[in-house]
Amino acid sequence: MGHFQKPGSTRVLEQGPGGVVRRSVLPSGLRVVTEQIPGARSASVGLWVQIGSRDERPEVAGAAHFLEHLLFKGTAKRSAAEIAEEIDAVGGELNAFTSKEHTCYYAHVLDEDLALGLDLVCDVVFDALCEEKDFETERGVVLEEIAMRDDDPEDLLHDAFTEALLGDHALGRPVLGTEQSIEDMSRDALYGFYKRRYTLPRMILAVAGNVEHATVMRLARKAIGDRLSREGSPVAPRAGRARIASARKLVLHTDDTEQAHLMLGVRGLDRHDERRFAFNVLNAALGGGMSSRLFQEVRERRGLAYQVYSSVGLYADTGSLSIYAGCQPDRLGDVAGVISSVLEEVAADGITDAELARNKGQLRGTLVLGLEDTSSRMSRIGKSELNYGDHLSVEQTLARIDAVTVEEVAALARELLRRPVSAAVVGPYASADDLPAQVHEVIA
Structure with a gap:
């Protein structure tokens, strides 16, 4: 270190x-x-x-x-x-x-x-x-x-x-x-x-x-x-286990918007977890691009939302996996239902070999293309030192992505996608009671 x-x-x-x-x-x-x-x-x-x-x-x-x-x-x-x-x-x-x-x-x-x-x-x-x-x-x-x-x-x-x-x-x-x-x-x-x-x-x-x-x-x-x-010793990177009481499952902001905005998700891994590379592959497969499960199911097949994606948050002692969709208010229930079924499917069956290869390629490309300018290079070395007190070279990072297996992603999907779901909605709903039943079912 x-x-x-x-x-x-x-x-x-x-x-x-x-x-x-x-x-x-x-x-x-x-x-x-x-x-x-x-x-x-x-x-x-x-x-x-x-x-x-x-x-x-x-x-x-x-x-x-x-x-x-x-x-x-x-x-x-x-x-x-x-x-x-x-x-x-x-x-x-x-x-x-x-x-x-x-x-x-x-x-x-x-x-x-x-x-x-x-x-x-x-x-x-x-x-x-x-x-x-x-x-x-x-x-x-x-x-x-x-x-x-x-x-x-x-x-x-x-x-x-x-x-x-x-x-x-x-x-x-x-x-x-x-x-x-x-x-x-x-x-x-x-x-x-x-x-x-x-x-x-x-x-x-x-x-x-x-x-x-x-x-x-x-x-x-x-x-x-x-x-x-002045003399001092560098402060070690943050670590530990966040003690988080069970939070509110649903937060609604009533707003007279044209679209209903939904975000739902689960607690994820912290950034020190060695499985974080598999976590990124899982995220990419779920909602990281146009070929992802959520994009294909919600937008391409059903036309329920213009924008749908998933993302991960990695903190020192906890993390998150979240899914966003923006849709017409009368389609919110359908969108929540489809997202829920995609998560259940991946939790049960994992991802395919073709998805694994495609999403590893996506992560590799995103990493290398993202390092074309000096700002992103500065950001990468600064964050590595701050978060890990260590430095992984680009080659080492690419090797870690390449090493991810279908079995690892499947095991992680089983563990994470069955965790309790939390959700937030911004849209024209006076109270939580006005939200479609499918939203309540996802967080039940």
Whole structure:
């Protein structure tokens, strides 16, 4: 495991025709991971922080995401306008995103502008002022974002489904927080969250592109400065078993939409489970593409929905397998019934050899095609270090996908697809009693 690498040392993690991946562990606990990609013309810089919405107490729900907004509002040496002007002047991108388990601040620039990209990312993460007036401005922006989520049935549905599946557990709460929690939050509470949680041992600096590891190290030392003199050990990747009480089985959001939006699913595997490659093959077979069981049954054969797909969520200590469909409100019962019968069939009989081959090919292609740009490479090395403290090369990952057997997928389908089903619906239904009987039968 990478977090046992000796502080002050650098190690080559992968060396291939595509590039070289190196990791340095600094005495401060910060890890720097780079992928040198000869022939690339750009560089992507990401500062990953192992802090997400699951780390918030209920009274500061939404703090990690709120903070992500606030840090761009000005630092000790740059105003918000100057930050924007400097990245625009080189045609680059500077942004951030928050998830349930981590936050990432990133820049994508031409390789010759690496120094600026890295300096901007470090400046906003380490030196943001978080002033009261900016805090109030961004409070309004975050409330607008929550309102926008509420206006988008699919976004609203995802949060409702997570609540149905995971209930009161921190993973079951929305990343954005609630209107109430954002309105009640004080600047001091948010600033305290920032200062306590944003520490070097929880961070990984990941850089991919036409870059030299030694150059990245030099630029990082310059940008982060004296903070690197503090001693610390890297925080180990999250692990464990989530203790989740049985959640509400059904969450309904009444909304006067043209379509009914349905998401249903079961608890899945956590990301440390060695069967996660088989889990991805199972997901692809169920609803991962146009040849998948659900797409063929729901859309192609019956024309019940325009969009139907399945997806997996992998967390440190639990996971999810979910299925989405959007349809006319009077077809919701039929859609739920067909989805249920597809799940029963796969639970009983597994998938065919032809499906296995096709879906392994799909996963291989998606993985390799997804690594065509430096941003996705940066994301891959940063997430691997954060989630596993380890690095699987592309070849090793492809080998793990290739090793999946029909029997493994069948055993997993038997175990997962017979677990209790949770569901969420957004649509023109006044109460759960108005939902078709088939929806209630699926979650019974």
